[in-house]
Amino acid sequence: MIQVDRLGVRAGRFELAGVSFAVPAGQHACLMGRTGSGKTTLLEAICGLRAVTGGQVRLDGREVVHLAPGDRGIGLVPQDRALFEHLTVREHLAFALAVRRWSAPAVRERVEELAHWLQLDHLLDRRPAGLSGGEAQRVALGRALAFRPTILCLDEPLSALDDDMRAEVREVLRSVRHHARVTILHVTHNLADARDLADQILVLRGAQVVPVAKDALGT
Amino acid sequence: MSQGSAPPAPRPPRARGGSDRGFLAALWVIGSLYLVLVVAMLAADAAYTSPWHLWQSLQSREIRYAIRLSLLSCSLTAILSLWVAIPIGYVMARQDFRGKSVLDALLDIPIVLPPLVIGLSLLILFQTVPGRLLERVVPVTYAVPSVILAQFMVACAFAVRTMRATFEQISPRQEQVALTLGCRRSQAFWWVVLPQARRGVLTAVTLAWARSLGEFGPILVFSGATRLRTEVLPTTVFLELSVGNIEAAVAVSLLMVAAAVAVLLLIRAYGSEPTLTQGVRP
Numbered sequence: 001m002i003q004v005d006r007l008g009v010r011a012g013r014f015e016l017a018g019v020s021f022a023v024p025a026g027q028h029a030c031l032m033g034r035t036g037s038g039k040t041t042l043l044e045a046i047c048g049l050r051a052v053t054g055g056q057v058r059l060d061g062r063e064v065v066h067l068a069p070g071d072r073g074i075g076l077v078p079q080d081r082a083l084f085e086h087l088t089v090r091e092h093l094a095f096a097l098a099v100r101r102w103s104a105p106a107v108r109e110r111v112e113e114l115a116h117w118l119q120l121d122h123l124l125d126r127r128p129a130g131l132s133g134g135e136a137q138r139v140a141l142g143r144a145l146a147f148r149p150t151i152l153c154l155d156e157p158l159s160a161l162d163d164d165m166r167a168e169v170r171e172v173l174r175s176v177r178h179h180a181r182v183t184i185l186h187v188t189h190n191l192a193d194a195r196d197l198a199d200q201i202l203v204l205r206g207a208q209v210v211p212v213a214k215d216a217l218g219t
Numbered sequence: 220m221s222q223g224s225a226p227p228a229p230r231p232p233r234a235r236g237g238s239d240r241g242f243l244a245a246l247w248v249i250g251s252l253y254l255v256l257v258v259a260m261l262a263a264d265a266a267y268t269s270p271w272h273l274w275q276s277l278q279s280r281e282i283r284y285a286i287r288l289s290l291l292s293c294s295l296t297a298i299l300s301l302w303v304a305i306p307i308g309y310v311m312a313r314q315d316f317r318g319k320s321v322l323d324a325l326l327d328i329p330i331v332l333p334p335l336v337i338g339l340s341l342l343i344l345f346q347t348v349p350g351r352l353l354e355r356v357v358p359v360t361y362a363v364p365s366v367i368l369a370q371f372m373v374a375c376a377f378a379v380r381t382m383r384a385t386f387e388q389i390s391p392r393q394e395q396v397a398l399t400l401g402c403r404r405s406q407a408f409w410w411v412v413l414p415q416a417r418r419g420v421l422t423a424v425t426l427a428w429a430r431s432l433g434e435f436g437p438i439l440v441f442s443g444a445t446r447l448r449t450e451v452l453p454t455t456v457f458l459e460l461s462v463g464n465i466e467a468a469v470a471v472s473l474l475m476v477a478a479a480v481a482v483l484l485l486i487r488a489y490g491s492e493p494t495l496t497q498g499v500r501p
Contacts, residue, residue: 044395047399048399049395049398049399068398068403069398069399070398070400070402070403071401072399074399076395076396076399078392078396080390080392082390083393084393084397084411084415086414095397095400096401099401099402099406100401144396144399147401
């Protein structure tokens with residue numbers, strides 16, 4: 001569960017103050033808002049990548065504002081995916097596990113499990129440069145979910161994909177919640193994606209995050 | 220609907236191939252003048268001497284000493300430059316802080332200062348009290364360490380620029396993801412950033428080595444031009460010219476040209492050209 005209570009964030013001259021919202025455990029929430037409204041800034045603050053000026057972030061009941069990003073139990077897929085150009089797909093899937101000192105057999109088992117689920121088996125020895133947009137997005141998802149986080153933050157994961165790949169990645173995202181049992185906070189500006197994937201749609205207006213019914217959003 | 224007054228089909232644009240060809244030819248002619256000058260200069264050097272002169276020069280005790288000292292000092296300078304350039308380049312690429320523009324200007328001073336002034340400034344620095352105290356422990360002025368220090372002062376500035384440009388090209392988003400995956404900042408640097416900066420590192424170290432090889436002004440002032448003591452290859456060229464031994468001076472120059480070409484080829488093959496161009500931009 002994600003609970004954000006009166007959170008304040010500053011990014012240069014841009015400032016958000018008093019932002020509050022909640023996403024129940026296991027739900028897929030889409031956070032929408034105009035370009036420049038601060039969606040990504042808010043996501044970064046929840047992930048611990050941006051210092052907050054006040055307020056609280058509770059993840060599964062645990063206050064995390066003072067924790068390092070790696071201790072929050074959040075998997076992050078940024079908009080540009082930020083794959084590591086020098087690592088193979090296998091090394092991407094194993095990265096967080098190696099950092100967290102999992103044993104070699106446990107890493108191998110988890111990598112095989114993820115590769116099978118995300119249909120990356122045949123790409124394990126490839127580097128990001130040779131992957132399609134959909135494949136790269138699946139690698140980014142696998143890397144984020146490898147260490148079994150309880151929260152998954154997605155920043156516009158479908159924005160740079162063509163229609164076919166968009167449909168493919170949507171299908172993967174639909175399966176993520178059930179397969180990985182995570183609570184998802186998904187930043188998007190695409191209504192169709194939000195309607196298709198979200199249990200809950202949140203709209204960031206000023207410092208207010210307002211829950212909006214799917215039907216209330218125009219076409 | 221009437222079909223009678225259909226607008227005339229647009230005429231195809233007039234072929235302008237002739238004027239385009241003229242423009243491109245003008246670019247080629249102007250560019251070729253410079254290229255011809257560079258090639259002619261190198262060809263004249265090569266024609267002035269012979270393999271025999273080159274071989275004879277390599278047999279000279281002084282020139283062999285200069286080659287050894289140049290290789291040693293340039294290699295040490297390149298390693299020292301990299302050791303400094305990586306942390307400074309990373310900080311300048313990733314952090315915003317008060318006074319950053321002042322620090323940026325300070326880092327560029329060795330690039331814009333006349334080489335002789337750098338040598339003179341180093342000489343004066345070692346006449347101050349801390350400088351003299353250091354000289355008591357390690358003799359620097361007019362000794363081999365002064366050659367390395369003089370080369371380092373200039374070469375390091377180029378290495379810093381190259382490493383900064385390299386780190387600026389690597390998305391900070393990757394480090395952020397690494398942090399969420401459990402890395403500390405230092406781990407994200409070692410495991411994510413530095414491996415991706417390897418072409419920039421190669422460019423920086425090669426550029427620093429090449430700059431050191433050609434450095435003369437600061438060495439002349441700070442180290443002197445003493446044979447078999449502080450003589451590096453540019454010093455040899457100067458000393459041989461000053462006694463009228465032009466064949467030897469040209470032979471040593473050709474050695475330096477060969478080293479410069481090798482460095483350029485190495486960077487083209489394995490280094491990072493965008494960071495090279497940013498690194499050498501004054």
